Amino acid sequence: MxxxxxxxxxxxxxxxxxxxxxxxxxxxxxxxxxxxxxxxxxxxxxxxxxxxxxxxxxxxxxxxxxxxxxxxxxxxxxxxxxxxxxxxxxxxxIIWDSTFTQTPPQAKCSESCLPGFRKSSRERQPICCFDCIPCPQGEISNQSDMDNCMKCQEDHWPNYNRDTCIPKLIIFLSYEEDLGIALTTSSISFSLINAIILGIFIHYRDTPIVRANNRDISYILLISLMICFLCSLIFIGRPEPVTCILRQTTFGMIFSISLSSILAKTITVVMAFHATKPGSKLRKWMGSRISYTIILSCSLFQFTLCLIWLFTAPPFPYQNMQSETGAMLIECNEGSMIAFYCVLGFLGFLAGISFITAFLSRNLPDSFNEAKYITFSMLVFCSVWMTFIPTYLSTRGKYMVAVEIFAIQASSAGLLGCIFMPKCCIILLRPDMNSRKYLTKNN
Incomplete structure (x- = not known):
């Protein structure tokens, strides 16, 4: 040339x-x-x-x-x-000479690095000699022959070719996905079953089996369990400031009412047995006053814990960008973990007292001793929540939320099935057992 x-x-x-x-x-x-x-x-x-x-x-x-x-x-x-x-x-x-091994001939010893790669100089070789190294995770290069890769913004991630940044995939437990649909369906189904049982108890409210074990406390327990099933719906969907606050506080309050109602029913069974003994001083404590006092005092204590939690470090939405590669988890940060475990600990305390009381009174002579069913229901409840804690701590993102929803529904279903299903079977299938004569006869 x-x-x-x-x-x-x-x-x-x-x-x-x-x-x-x-x-x-x-x-x-x-x-x-x-x-x-x-x-x-x-x-x-x-x-x-x-x-x-x-x-x-x-x-x-x-x-x-x-x-x-x-x-x-x-x-x-x-x-x-x-x-x-x-x-x-x-x-x-242009006609190149046949002696050239490459046409057109290159003025450098290395090919250009495409976008998505960076140049790495070879040791002891001219500057035109280099290797093309893929950009590391989380970085891109959008031009040829770049010396360094650029980091994406925190809410973005490189595409497959690592030549441009794209928004991270947003992950949360949604109503549209299969897991969200399954949990929503189970929550509504259990609440409908709960409503049917409540309707049966209201319709047969004057029968002996409904009145025998404190009818009003049974209503309170059934209503609180129905709200427990429905409150799991708050855990589904994109976390917002209001829903994050309502999730744990609503769950803690409603479950404290349910467990304090079971504790009141258990104590009522014990007091009813001992009050029949001659000269017993428990007669004056018989009635609904002691039961309502137990429910109100336990609920107020849990309410106080929730207020302290909300005024010190309330739950809030949190964008977790480190748990999953290329994804952004939208989840609720519990705020104060101490307050969170205090709320759970008080529920565990109520469940433990109810279980011990019901277990000790399970063999009291009675034709329909409700303590037997409360014992089994508390065993199911405690088993669910004992397995919940390690599982909850070992999961992340939407699966952590799904574990908590499952624990709420499973424990609530255990209480509903173990305590009220035997009564419903007697009311609907064995009306002969639903009589004063049968309930008062000696075994």
């Missing part, structure tokens, strides 16, 4: 010598004095910056098979032309 002026000059080059010493004579000295006219009558000379005053053609020197050399114009350069038109070359017209 060569370059020469626009047309072959017809006039003879003239040079002039100067008075400089012979030792300082250089090629540039003679070139800067070149001045001639071409066949178009254009002045050809070098300016003070040793640049041609006009453009020139780019010549391709081609060796023909017969040994003849042929000059082919393949482009031009005109420094005074407009931008984009100053350098013109026809790459398709």
């Amino acid at each position: 060569a370059a020469k002026p626009w047309n072959k000059p017809e006039s003879k080059m003239t040079t002039s010598a100067s008075s400089e010493q012979p030792g300082n004579v250089t090629l540039h000295y003679y070139l800067k004095n070149v001045h001639f006219k071409n066949n178009l009558d254009e002045d050809i000379f070098f300016n003070e910056n040793r640049e041609l005053s006009t453009g020139y053609n780019i010549i391709n020197l081609v060796h023909l098979p017969n040994g003849v050399q042929h000059l082919e114009i393949v482009g031009s350069y005109n420094p005074y032309a407009s931008s984009g038109q100053d350098f013109i070359i026809n790459e398709k017209a």
Whole structure:
């Protein structure tokens, strides 16, 4: 490849010598004095910056098979032309020599690094020699031959080619996904079953089996269990500031009412048995006053714990960007974990007292001793929540929420089934057992 002026000059080059010493004579000295006219009558000379005053053609020197050399114009350069038109070359017209192993030949020893890669210089080699290294996790390069990759914003993540940042996938337990639909369906189904049992108890409210074990406390327990089933719906959906606060506080309050109602029923069974003994001082405590006192005092204590929790460090929505790669988990941060475990601990305390009391009174002589069913229901309740804690701590994101919903529904269903299903079977299937004569007879 060569370059020469626009047309072959017809006039003879003239040079002039100067008075400089012979030792300082250089090629540039003679070139800067070149001045001639071409066949178009254009002045050809070098300016003070040793640049041609006009453009020139780019010549391709081609060796023909017969040994003849042929000059082919393949482009031009005109420094005074407009931008984009100053350098013109026809790459398709260039004929490269057969000795080149690569056409067109490269001026560097390494290929360009594509977007998604960065250059890594090779030790003890020229700067044009480098390796292309893929961008690390969480970083991109959106141009060729970048020396360093760029980190994406915290809520973005590289695409598959790692050449652009895309928003992270947002994950939370949604009503539209299969897991959310299953939990929603089970919650509504259990609440409907609970409502049917409540309706049966209201319809047969004057029968002996309903009245025998404190009818009003049974109503309170059934209503609180129905709300327990429905409160699990608050855990489904995108976490918001209001829903994060309502999740744990509603769950803690409603479950404290349920467990305190069971404790009141258990204590009522014990007191009813001992009050029948001659000279017993428990007769004056018989009635609904002691039961309501137990429910109210336990509920107020749990309410106080929830208020302290909300005024010190309430739950709040939290964007967890570290748990899963390329995803952003929207979850509720519990705020004060101490307050959270205090609420759970008080529920465990109520469940433990109810279980111990019911277990000790399970063999009291009675034709329908409710303590037996309360004992089994508390065993189911405690088993669910004992397995809940390690499972809850070992999961993340929407599955952690699903574990808590399952624990709420499973424990509530255990209380509902163990305490009230036997009564419903007697009311609907064995009406002969639902009589005062049967309930008062001695075993």
